[in-house]
Amino acid sequence: MQLEMPTPDLQSAPPAEADQSSDGQLSVRNASKFFPSLTGDGQVCVFRDVSLEIANGEFVSIIGHSGCGKSTLLNIIAGFDQPTSGEILVDGKKVHGPGLDRMVVFQSFALMPWMSAFDNVRVAVRSAFPSWDSKQVAQHTTRYLHLMGLTDIGKKMPAHLSGGMRQRVGLARAFAVQPKALLLDEPFAQIDALTRGSIQDELIRMWDVAGATVCMVTHDVDEAILLSDRIALMTNGPEARVAEIVDINIPRPRTREQLIESDDYMRLRTRILRFLIDHNRRPTALDDTAHAMDAYPQSDASVSD
Numbered sequence: 218m219q220l221e222m223p224t225p226d227l228q229s230a231p232p233a234e235a236d237q238s239s240d241g242q243l244s245v246r247n248a249s250k251f252f253p254s255l256t257g258d259g260q261v262c263v264f265r266d267v268s269l270e271i272a273n274g275e276f277v278s279i280i281g282h283s284g285c286g287k288s289t290l291l292n293i294i295a296g297f298d299q300p301t302s303g304e305i306l307v308d309g310k311k312v313h314g315p316g317l318d319r320m321v322v323f324q325s326f327a328l329m330p331w332m333s334a335f336d337n338v339r340v341a342v343r344s345a346f347p348s349w350d351s352k353q354v355a356q357h358t359t360r361y362l363h364l365m366g367l368t369d370i371g372k373k374m375p376a377h378l379s380g381g382m383r384q385r386v387g388l389a390r391a392f393a394v395q396p397k398a399l400l401l402d403e404p405f406a407q408i409d410a411l412t413r414g415s416i417q418d419e420l421i422r423m424w425d426v427a428g429a430t431v432c433m434v435t436h437d438v439d440e441a442i443l444l445s446d447r448i449a450l451m452t453n454g455p456e457a458r459v460a461e462i463v464d465i466n467i468p469r470p471r472t473r474e475q476l477i478e479s480d481d482y483m484r485l486r487t488r489i490l491r492f493l494i495d496h497n498r499r500p501t502a503l504d505d506t507a508h509a510m511d512a513y514p515q516s517d518a519s520v521s522d
């Protein structure tokens with residue numbers, strides 16, 4: 218891939234305490250999740266029997282309508298929540314809770330507001346690599362901020378940064394820990410369209426340079442095709458399931474200009490949109506914020522939230 222900025226020498230980083238082995242295989246095995254029903258008389262199944270194998274270094278997106286359980290699934294992979302049945306494995310080992318081997322980037326940025334951008338990344342680096350001295354921690358932090366195009370804003374507080382800048386800090390923090398897997402929950406949903414494009418490019422550049430298995434939840438079909446090796450399509454809840462997994466066999470590096478000229482892209486886009494329209498949103502007892510998809514946007518291939 219062509220890099221627009223000098224690539225920091227990630228290989229020369231000192232050995233680290235966070236789990237840095239080259240593997241990062243994520244396995245979701247027959248995972249089901251039930252929540253207590255809103256009426257309090259029983260349980261509602263959000264998704265049932267979801268299985269997904271994500272290979273080391275692979276970029277897989279999960280796409281589906283609002284309320285189908287994407288964030289619930291990602292939280293379970295992160296270890297913030299437990300599946301009602303089934304299991305999550307990282308490199309064959311069962312996940313019992315959160316860990317630095319799986320970093321999550323949320324739509325809402327989730328930066329610590331009382332810390333500068335630099336310190337937000339630095340504290341994560343310090344906890345991932347406790348034997349490093351402060352100089353090593355600072356160098357590593359600077360390197361990852363630089364990779365996300367954040368060389369000059371380190372001293373700024375999150376409140377003084379745009380949404381795009383905040384999410385760059387969130388991504389720099391997540392990658393700087395050198396996790397096995399990066400879990401992204403609609404990371405660009407609150408960012409304007411133009412900025413979103415450049416952060417997507419930076420994400421791919423970072424993924425290309427730093428590596429990591431990525432599992433991204435999105436409701437944006439174009440974003441999913443641009444970024445992913447495979448896309449898992451989820452049906453609506455309750456009892457959602459992964460109905461199809463679509464291979465995105467479009468060579469990398471991918472540019473938006475090439476994609477829109479590509480027959481493969483149009484074919485994949487149509488297939489995924491067709492799936493989403495066929496699984497059009499129906500209000501369910503699970504989700505009282507449901508809204509119909511009859512206003513499905515034609516020009517913007519995203520699933521309305």
Ligand SMILES: Nc1ncnc2c1ncn2[C@@H]1O[C@H](COP(=O)(O)OP(=O)(O)O)[C@@H](O)[C@H]1O
Nearest residue numbers: 252263282283284285286287288289290503504
């Ligand atoms: N803690 C919870 N208790 C009860 N229901 C929940 C809880 N978390 C999520 N849900 C329900 O589970 C469903 C899936 O939610 P979510 O995973 O946020 O969907 P998505 O991310 O696909 O929009 C929704 O109907 C939501 O209301």
Ligand SMILES: [Mg+2]
Nearest residue numbers: 287288289402
């Ligand atoms: Mg969600």
